[in-house]
Amino acid sequence: MTRRLVLPILLIGAVFAGDRAMAADFRALDFNASCADVASKEAALGSSAYTEQLPSGFQYAFRNREMDRDVIVGYACRDGHFFRGAYIFMVKDEADATALYGALKRRVTKERGKPSYDFASAEYRNKMKSIGAALAPVDTQVAFWNSGKSEAHASVAAPSGTRGWRVSLSYTAEDAAAN
16 A cells, blocks of 8 residues: 555645746756755755756856756855846757757747847847848847746857857846846
């Protein structure tokens, strides 16, 4: 009898754990929530501490998986309260970066609708062309979505210094983005 109850209880627990994780503004936290419990909340999501130099602007970082890839998950806090979260993917080359950016862009567009600003748009490309700017593909792989509560931002960064290709997706509280 005990074995028959284990699977349903595990499934119910997974459903509620998923609802809690998905109900937050970013993974484990709502905007303006205390950052005090972020490490334990990320551990509950299967994350481990990121022990290397933290990504710029983030006080907390963790290793996990997202979109079937290794990812660094960052949390930025101001005065002990959460205002920005990010997924940072290190990718092998420009083609991999472009493919991942496209997948992220489709995902966020499905969640939030058309980007509020898209560097790949004809409007942006024509604007840059009119001032004589030559655009590399990476220059057009930036998009923003506004929901009224938060801004999402996806982008590709070309190698710089010792860092290789990187793709990121961040969510910032609207009131923090305005500051």
